[in-house]
Amino acid sequence: MKIARTIEEFRALRRELPGPVGLFPTLGALHEGHLALIERARGENASVVTSLFVNPTQFGPNEDFSLYPRDEERDCRLFREAGVNLVFVPSLEEMYPAGFDVTVRVGGVTERLEGERRPGHFDGVATIVAKIFTVTQPDRAYFGEKDGQQLLVIRKLVRDLNLPVEIVACPTVRDPDGLALSSRNAYLSPEEREQALSLSRGLRLATKAFADGERGADALRRIARREIEAQSLSDIDYVALADAETLAEVEGEVTRPALLLVAVRFGKTRLIDNARLTVD
């Protein structure tokens, strides 16, 4: 496995890789969920590249940019063990040189939920993803379904800028008890972690009700919300049931593919999770 720290270095090494090339961009702090995506990328491509960059522009001023867990040595060891061929580990200055001033803005699907609560977050995501795509030139790029809204933003970015890359969505990886894997789970106390299981439980109950025929958006939101609200430490940010393509909130009945999305705080830690409801 090779490590490139500059764009120039990366491009030179990238040229030598046999294609197709699969990319998995990360902020580091790797967990089993990340490794599952790399595993999948390996199965579908001749070469796998990853990026390791904690992108400041997608963090809000009151978010955890400076606290975000960083352990390059461990992450690179895990990349190597997972069979990654080439890692891009740029410095801040390499990605944002003095005078940097371009923003890629995706409209529509960015306006609600995470976009509304984290102003600038998706501008930061769309801009860095566009840059990493132009640097790494992958044939396919892998993203987890856990960040459901982000996945929609990236699909829109690729479609509307005509980027020559196929976006592959990968199912959320969960602990055996249901908790969606996230680098931020490390912040949870044992009690918070126990109560955080209500997210996946609430989503599962609503998905089950949907499978059993419940189509009322209000009723489905209520099922998930009730489960999470019952936890003494939970502070619900949103429980949304939105169109799976436009992210518009569903009123009345679910008649098209939809996403049930939740964001909940436990103490200082904010967790998100989602489930897809597909009408047959």
Add this chain to the structure above:
Amino acid sequence: MKIARTIEEFRALRRELPGPVGLFPTLGALHEGHLALIERARGENASVVTSLFVNPTQFGPNEDFSLYPRDEERDCRLFREAGVNLVFVPSLEEMYPAGFDVTVRVGGVTERLEGERRPGHFDGVATIVAKIFTVTQPDRAYFGEKDGQQLLVIRKLVRDLNLPVEIVACPTVRDPDGLALSSRNAYLSPEEREQALSLSRGLRLATKAFADGERGADALRRIARREIEAQSLSDIDYVALADAETLAEVEGEVTRPALLLVAVRFGKTRLIDNARLTVD
């Protein structure tokens, strides 16, 4: 010469072209200035591709989008005669499908002059240029120096998004009497055209004064302005002397490379021109 009307068609034909590939993106209404750029691109690349697309998003609501001269047959004949290998002529729907909602925004150099007077213009330019680059994947792209601010915007776009393309700036082509070639010159009455020569004359006088040692920004602006103001039909929008990199207005003395930029209305026609002042 082949003509592609969809992105898919273009990409298939593009793959067969020997590299390096030079791109010249146009709005059509070709004149000798365009042909000079194509000539240069031919000399420097194995293949030349052009695009022909009147991009609505770079025109303001009160600008001449619907009136902009369109003659695809003539433009394609001129492309063919000039030795172009492949032309991209997309429909509006191909570039902006239903639900399109991504904007590439360049900051800094877009804020003054054309950017200030034409809100949204450079967002439209940066977005369409990014899209055309991702579709056409050129090794080099050619732009005229006549649109001096646009050239800075595109250089910034390429640098900050890490687009793998070399931007080649081409000197402004002028009629023998000095008028910078522009598709909009066709709108000028004979009297307006005569008076419009004051733009290049004013720039030339200021450049001459600069070469003779004048370094005062006010004095240099005044020399150009006086020449244009003397015309009965001229309506000056701006006469600016700005840093050639940041476009910040120069106060006091010119000590770094600068651009003298003018925008002037004659009747309904707005013309721009510029000259570079280079400190030895």
